[in-house]
Amino acid sequence: MSQPAACVDPASFRDPAGSVYRINNRIYRAVSAMGAASFEAVWQSNVLHAMAEQKRLVASEKIDIAECASLNISAEHLLLHPTLPYITYPYEWSFSALRSAALAHLDLQLELLKRGFVLSDASAFNMQLDGAHPLHIDVLSVMPYADGDAWGGYRQFLQHFLNPLVLESYTGVSFSSFFRASLDGVSSQDLFRLLPWYRWIRPGLLLHVAMTAWGEQFYHMQKKGGAGAAPAKLPKSRYQHLLQHLRQIIDGLPSPHHRNSAWSRYSNTTSYSEEEARVKKQVVGRFVKEQQPQLLLDVGCNKGDFSLHALESGAARVVGVDADRAAIDVAFQRSQAAKLAFTPLVLDLTNPSPSQGWSSTERTGFTQRIKADAIIVLALIHHLCIGKNVPLAKAVEFLVSLAPCGIIEFIPKSDPQIIELLRYRQDIFPDYSLENFRNLLLGHAHIIKETTISETGRVLFEFAKK
């Protein structure tokens, strides 16, 4: 029986144990014949439910196998998972988000190991953020543990979790570019080449990263000799200590954002007064209360001030994006501390995450993946048009394409921020004006309301697409 190809999740093909299908916005997991034995052992032990209860693993419900016919799927077992409101990728996460995911992954492994199970892999793409709470979503990664089994996911764990975190923590260089380009994180050999010598004095790093890098190097050199050394048996207690040690290292990494970025100081030193900020919050609050969006996209969210306000005003979930990693890191920690339905992501609007991976479809591009019911674009348009030279017409077109309705703030040239941006530059932006913005916006949507919020002439435009 052939499945309608369009329904299979484009990233679900490497594990022969099963596949994920999206049908009518429901997520099904078909367990194949190859994965059946392992799955049955896992299912009978009830460990999947226990882990779902502890909010470490996505919930699964077994579906009557007879459904397969109507769904046009062939499977030995069929599971239904709750549909996540959105998918995010590790290269969109800030340091704290990846660290949080790494710790959650290790904690899940430690819990599973106590019950006699392990994870077959350690891909960061198997972790998803529910607000700021990391959740493992690949149920078929769980498999029975036999005492002595080596940890097959160790190398992947280093590449997807430890190495990127160490890289950013010790060098300040963001792991995003590596992850986005390679989809396989940061290799131990690359990290070994990138860290300055004095960083290696930490025994933990020397142990995992350096030894793995040398091990890989060594193996390459020995490969021609045939089978080479066989993997040793790993007693359970050693396995646990290995996981605990990694947890200790990751938990203890210094945050890369000690130095305040220009942007994270931004919310304290904006160019409008308290009264103006209050009016802005009022307008946004009223808009959200009226629209009650299931998913609001806060474009240029910085530390998340308005995202939090949107949640308070009735948005069910908020995804915030900003190009400033330090600000997003703060936003993530805020969301985590208060357990909010707010996922802040690092994203450069002029270069959002593209569709890539196998067949250029394995990992979906940001604009295709995140479908918001409403957007707010505050204090951003001048950074796109003046700062990044995006023509106003293109900026308006792009922003309006992101959601059916929203609020966009227009910042006029008279505003101190733009005066600052143009201080050492020629003003080559004759089209950048309030009238032109209004006309361009009218070309794509109805303008519901205009509110001037500052003496400098900033205006909030509430729009709704035709």
Add this chain to the structure above:
Amino acid sequence: MHLFFIMTALFLVTAQPAAAYLDPGTGSLILQGLIATASTVLVVVSLGWQSIKHTFSRLFGRTPPQKDEAKKDDTVE
């Protein structure tokens, strides 16, 4: 006959469950036993060090209010 023994030996030695699809990268498996042993030492030492530090701070007067403040910080997630 030789082949039979070699295959059996390899099977017994590799102990990888058949269901694991991921390429573990043999380079990292070779040293894993060694790495795990070293991890054990480091974890045990660090836990020991934590308890020494704890004992010392109890003996040499973290005054109660300070200790409560530290506790409060820990419980804020």
